[in-house]
Amino acid sequence: MHAHPRAPRRMTGALSVLVPALLVACTADPPGGVTPNTPPDPAPAGVDAAWDELAALAAAARDRHFTARYTHVGSDGSARDVTVVSAEDGSWRVDVSGGALGGTADVAIAANSDGLFQCGLPSAGRPEAATCVRLGGPDAVVPDRLDPRVQHPFTDWLAVLTDRRSPLVISPASPPEGVAGRCFTVESTSASLNPPLDVGVYCFAADGTPTHVRAALGTLTLAGPAGPAPATVALPGAVVDAEPLGRDAPTTTESPGGRTS
Template sequence: MHAHLRATRRTPGALTLLLPTLLAACTAGQPATPPTAAASDPAPAEVDAARDELAALAAAARDRHLTARYTLTGTDGPARDVTVTRAEDGTWRVDVPAGALGGTADVSLATTADGLFQCGLPSAGRPQAASCVRLGDRDDAVPRQLDPRVQHPFTDWLEVLTDRRTPLAVSPATAPPGVAGSCYAVETTSASLNPPLDVGIYCYQPDGTPTYVRAALGALTLAGPPGPAPATAPLAGPVVVAEPLGLDAPSPSDSPSAGTP
């Protein structure tokens, strides 16, 4: 009886000693406290910052009025000089050497107050004088079968880059040697048969001057300091009623000399 009482009196002390051990055993198997959100914030914050920076630069590019020359490389054939004009009144013109007839004809794409035009320029594949064909209204897209794509980085793709609703992933990129400005890698984040722009690298100076674009169309590099912009973008020649020049080389049956002995 006395032994039992003595054991009962010792029980509270024993429990006191056992509690820390039991608590440690219960918590030993639990996973560590997950890291706070701050530990994973830098990458998303950097991506958001890059998206905002690029949108601001693209907006500046939309307001930038200039005449500039770019070197186009990375396509079939030698390097070509592309001339870009963004006029004070918002009209534009982009001259694309070897931009039609399988690379044998030079073309110019332009908008004026009267609409969207393609102009054939004198070249090896088209020796006659420059003339222009109306393709549609000023805000219409160039038909796919006529589209050399070189004009997009200076026209409608700027609107895509400024629209935060467009599903794009943007991250900082290293500028190629000799290229000034800030560069960004751009990818689309949704599967589409008609993506809003080409994925690639886009570089801009702080004033919105595009300095480099590398995309499916090739690489466009600013070839020198931009010049002043005209009041409005001039067409390369008179407007005529004719068929525009397609991208593909004409077949032998389309040649004026076809069937001639």
């Protein structure tokens, strides 16, 4: 008769031990089974390998001195010639047919130890002799209203491609038909609101010669074998105190040279 009152007390004692244990067991692991202090997943090996290869080719391109002709096809489908000269002393010059005055004037963007220059070249829209206007120091930036943009893949964008801190995602790409070298897709990370270069596809030969670019500027494709570089770049004309040639076509109240009619 006395055994029945004691049995519930023994079960209550067992439950008082089991309940805290179960609570501890339930709260030992965070929700979702995530272990505390788990390191983030590393970047895929292929991504790192592509970054390394592209950075090495871009570094070779920065050290590459050559003369080459490229075909530029704009977003409107128009094609023009672009000549690139990267001299032994670090000076450079990029000639762009139809690069100013709405495509009617040829220009060159050049940089040497004296500064950055825009040079108007003799063409249908500008029959005068070649003259150059100084835009600033050697590290100056071409203003947007003057910028033909095609010089960037051979100059400042190469520094971006060699910097692993750049907010970019790099992956291998298949070369377009007729294009030699290794190609890479260059994309901006979601955190980068203003990419430091045009995203797109960049291709390089093994020696660092750029062979193809597809970006917002259109496409640039190497049109033949690269030749030797001069010791230094010579400006095509005298440096004058004048207004540089804009990209847009002149208004109806101005002559092709920028003078009021």
